[in-house]
Structure formats: structure tokens, C-alpha cells
Amino acid sequence: MCGWPVSISHQKCSVNHIYFETVRSSEWAVFFYLCDQIDVLGRIVAIDYGTRRTGIAVTDEGQIIASPLETVPTHELMLFLEAYFAKEKVETMVVGRPRKLDNTASESMKAIRFFVQAFRKRFTRIPVEWMDERFTSKLAMDAMVSGGMKKSDRRKKGNIDKVSAAIILQSFLELKNNRGG
Numbered sequence: 504m505c506g507w508p509v510s511i512s513h514q515k516c517s518v519n520h521i522y523f524e525t526v527r528s529s530e531w532a533v534f535f536y537l538c539d540q541i542d543v544l545g546r547i548v549a550i551d552y553g554t555r556r557t558g559i560a561v562t563d564e565g566q567i568i569a570s571p572l573e574t575v576p577t578h579e580l581m582l583f584l585e586a587y588f589a590k591e592k593v594e595t596m597v598v599g600r601p602r603k604l605d606n607t608a609s610e611s612m613k614a615i616r617f618f619v620q621a622f623r624k625r626f627t628r629i630p631v632e633w634m635d636e637r638f639t640s641k642l643a644m645d646a647m648v649s650g651g652m653k654k655s656d657r658r659k660k661g662n663i664d665k666v667s668a669a670i671i672l673q674s675f676l677e678l679k680n681n682r683g684g
């Protein structure tokens with residue numbers, strides 16, 4: 504149960520954009536059912552894979568907000584994900600797909616495909632989705648500047664990587680919501 508404080512009076516509730524008034528016991532049953540469904544959602548994890556470092560971002564449990572999580576050395580990525588998956592329920596992995604301006608695959612796609620293949624073998628229950636990552640590093644830098652991050656912190660490439668992963672994840676969430684789930 505989600506544990507939201509609700510009184511028995513006429514109160515409008517919203518769960519995933521479904522509005523209703525909680526008055527009768529049948530409506531309470533619907534309300535608690537929807538609360539249970541929210542608790543069941545797993546997080547979505549996104550990565551901005553690099554040969555040296557990989558930025559990682561995650562959603563909240565309601566799959567609404569994308570937030571930068573961490574930047575890890577790429578050779579430690581599987582161990583980091585394994586530890587994260589042990590403590591958090593993860594529903595989907597989103598991997599940034601680097602493309603050139605002419606829409607062809609970038610040179611780094613070979614390494615990314617190798618990683619995704621290994622990921623699918625190791626984590627068979629977590630589906631992998633691809634998301635275009637063109638211009639995410641530029642967008643990440645712009646976001647850090649407009650967000651007031653100190654210049655010294657913006658120079659740390661790990662910050663750009665995890666913010667880029669958050670932009671990839673936010674783009675995925677918007678696409679998912681636009682196509683209806």
C-alpha cells in the first residue's frame with residue numbers, strides 16, 4: 504500500500520492521471536489497488552556508455568523523473584549495475600545510441616553492442632531499449648551552466664556523462680508517454 508494520507512471526506516485523488524473521488528468503499532478499493540500498482544513499478548535505468556566512463560541515470564519509482572545517478576569507470580559497469588539491481592527493482596535499461604549527423608552508427612557502437620550483448624546474457628529479465636543520444640553532451644553542458652553548476656564542477660567529465668544519461672532517460676520517458684506507455 505502506498506500509505507498516502509486520505510480522509511473519508513470527498514477528496515480528489517490522482518494516480519497516474521486518473522482522477523476520482525474517494526467516498527464509497529468500492530472507490531476505496533480502486534484507490535488502494537492503484538496505490539499497489541505504483542509500488543510495483545520498477546525504475547528505469549539509462550546509460551551513456553563510453554570507453555572510459557559511463558554515465559548512469561535512473562527514474563523515480565513512479566517513472567516520472569529522470570535523475571543523474573553516478574559515473575563509473577566502464578570496466579566496473581557490470582559490477583555496479585549488479586549491485587544496484589540487487590537493491591532496487593529495475594524494469595528497463597535504456598542505452599544511448601550514438602549516431603553521426605548522417606544517421607549512421609558512430610565508431611563506438613561496436614563496443615556498445617558488445618556491452619548490450621553481455622548485459623542481456625547476465626540480466627535476462629531486464630529488457631534493453633535504445634535511445635538516440637546525439638547532442639546529449641552539449642545539452643548536458645548547457646543544463647549544467649543554466650543550473651548554476653560551478654565551472655570547476657562542469658569541467659569534471661563524469662558530471663557531463665551522468666547528466667547526459669539523464670537527458671537520454673528523459674527523452675525515453677517523453678517518447679514512452681507520447682506513444683501511450
